[in-house]
Amino acid sequence: MGIKAALSKPFAAIVNSQLNVLRKNAVQLQQKTFEYLIQQAQDTSFGKTHHFNEIRNYDDFKKNVPVYDYEDLRHYIDRVTQGEEDVLWPGKPAYLAKTSGTTSGVKYIPISKESMPQHIKAARNALLSYIYETGNADFVDGKMIFLQGSPVLTEKAGIAVGRLSGIVAHHVPAYLQKNRLPSYEINCMDDWEQKVDAIVEETKHEDMRLISGIPPWCQMYFDRLSAVSGGKKIKDIFPNFKLYVHGGVNFEPYRARMEESIGFAIDAIETYPASEGFIAFQDSQKEKGLLLMVDSGIFYEFIPADEFFNDEPTRISLKDVELDKNYALILNTSAGLWGYSLGDTVKFVSKNPYKIVVTGRIKHYISAFGEHVIGEEVEHALMSVAHEEGVDVIEFTVAPQVSPKKGQLPYHEWFIEFGKQPEDMTTFALKVDQALQKKNIYYFDLIEGNILQPLVIQSLKKDTFINYMRAQGKLGGQNKVPRLSNDRKIAEELEAYKIK
Incomplete structure (x- = not known):
């Protein structure tokens, strides 16, 4: 076992103790988050318009802040992208995550200096939770590949702009940089097929131990890797490959084919990152569901999915959710999104601790x-x-x-x-x-x-x-x-x- 793997185990134990506080105090932590967000944004343009200085509790908040989608907030976000300060959150965003919507065209999601570290912390804690539970830390000593968007950033009114995965690439901890593939030059390639082929060439002789990415694109990587290796299974190309990290879509429809390509049933960690915030991650290989991040600068609201399109749908906070019921997920964040409908539906599979599964899209x-x-x-x-x-x-x-x-x-x-x-x-x-x-x-x-x-x-x-x-x-x-x-x-x- 290498030095990194050895050091990761006591660190994982410390993080697990911190997560136990989160697990046991979720409702209280959500209340603290709610109070923090309202207090911080009181003097913003949005806060003044919506009378944040008069909000004392969640009922007040619901009266003052309706549920919004991106189009509803666009006139605020347009002001942000033009360089105006103190619009949705104090100051300017650190980044604008560029994404594409089905109805809104290109969307710019603000990421603040307060919210950015939460993305990195949650991703790190997902891996440390795995190490704590399983004792498997050897992947830390080998190469890790992240199939992601280009890290090339542009600028808009003095704010760095890029895809979320590209932005996150600039915040990979220094102790992992030497382990990380693909190289920066290949990661910057725009043509996806050329990029995958280049990644195959760069990685086929490396000691790959962790692979991360959306399942269909990882499968494309595996298929091409196998093709250039004479039809070998991935386990024969990367004998130390033991962990797959995924998010964005349900892994189950892809699992059988992917495990056939790999050659065995791989350990997998599911994560739930979005440009709007890192919402949850799988903290156990034994229990179903993703642990909801209740102390990461996001105050969550939930609307029963079958009421979402009603004129006055039921709107609740974490303490009132029920198990096995589909909810539309609503976010209020430390990057200045308020009453924001993410578009996803989730279902709680546990309330001790609060764990969710992603069940679909409200419009899909x-x-x-x-x-x-x-x-x-x-x-x-x-x-x-x-x-x-x-x-x-x-x-x-x-x-x-x-x-x-x-x-x-x-x-x-x-x-x-x-x-x-x-x-x-x-x-x-x-x-x-x-x-x-x-x-x-x-x-x-x-x-x-x-x-x-x-x-x-x-x-x-x-x-x-x-x-x-x-x-x-x-x-x-x-x-x-x-x-x-x-x-x-x-x-x-x-x-x-x-x-x-």
């Missing part, structure tokens, strides 16, 4: 017929049957077909790229449909009432989703394919890739 659902099917449900239905049948699913998306051929009932159309096809597609589709009916009572009622016919699966050609994302200019980085759509825009693009 199918409810063309009142069924309100969400991402968690379609992923469970497909992957449970795929596992049972020994079927390999590479990627998929689902859309409603509201205008079927004459004489047919409407249906959900599933576009799936298989690694290994079902032996009987009709039987496979029926089993998936039955699994979905068990997960969603509204869908069950629509099938039983002959409003919908069972789902239809369209099998897609190899590399369909890579080619689709390339055509959209969204190959690599933090980009991902929406699993659910309430329209047929993606479905129409995928028609050309169907296997006839």
Whole structure:
């Protein structure tokens, strides 16, 4: 064991003690965070407009601050990006995280000098929690690869601008810099496919022990690495590779294929970072859920997902959440986002401590017929049957077909790229449909009432989703394919890739 690995174990024990305070005092820490945020932002433009000086409790806050999305806050953020100070948070942001929205085009999310360290701290503590629980620290002594966006930053009104992963790359602790790959030059490459090929060449002979990135793009890296190594498994290329860190999308639909590529069931850590804040991370290999970061400058609110589009939805703080209920996640942050709808839905699987799972996107659902099917449900239905049948699913998306051929009932159309096809597609589709009916009572009622016919699966050609994302200019980085759509825009693009 190297010196870094040896030192990491007592450090992990210290951090675990700190996390135990968080685990046991979540509601109190959220109250302290709430008071801190209101006090700090009283003299900002937003704080004055929303009468922060009159806010004494959470009920006052809800009366003064409505739920906002990016478009609602855009006129404030535009002032920030023009260099104005004290708009949403004291002073200017340290960074603007550039991201793309489905309705807002390019978005600029402020990251303050107070919020930036929380991103680094949470990522660090995710790894230290793993070390504390498992005792496995050897990965610290080897090479680590982070498949991420370019660290090249531009400037807007004196504020550094870049992708979140690129910004974070500038804050990797010094003691990890020598272990970290790819090199800065390769990380700066814009073309994702050229970048992956360059990473393969740079890393294929290294002692890789930890790999981090969004599952589909890590799979692309593994596929190309295997191809240049004569078809070897990743475990034979990197014999000391023991830990995979992921976030952004649910790992389960990718797990079987990725572990097949690796050659064994890899330990994995799930994280929940967003440009708006680092929200949660997996702190245990034995327990389900991600530990909510309640002391990181974010005050959380929750709206029952089925009420989100109501005129006056229920809006609660952490102390009033219920287990196994879908909530839209609302953030108030030390970077100046207020009543901000992140767009994600979460479900609590524990309240002692508070742990969540990410269940989908509030706008990524199918409810063309009142069924309100969400991402968690379609992923469970497909992957449970795929596992049972020994079927390999590479990627998929689902859309409603509201205008079927004459004489047919409407249906959900599933576009799936298989690694290994079902032996009987009709039987496979029926089993998936039955699994979905068990997960969603509204869908069950629509099938039983002959409003919908069972789902239809369209099998897609190899590399369909890579080619689709390339055509959209969204190959690599933090980009991902929406699993659910309430329209047929993606479905129409995928028609050309169907296997006839």
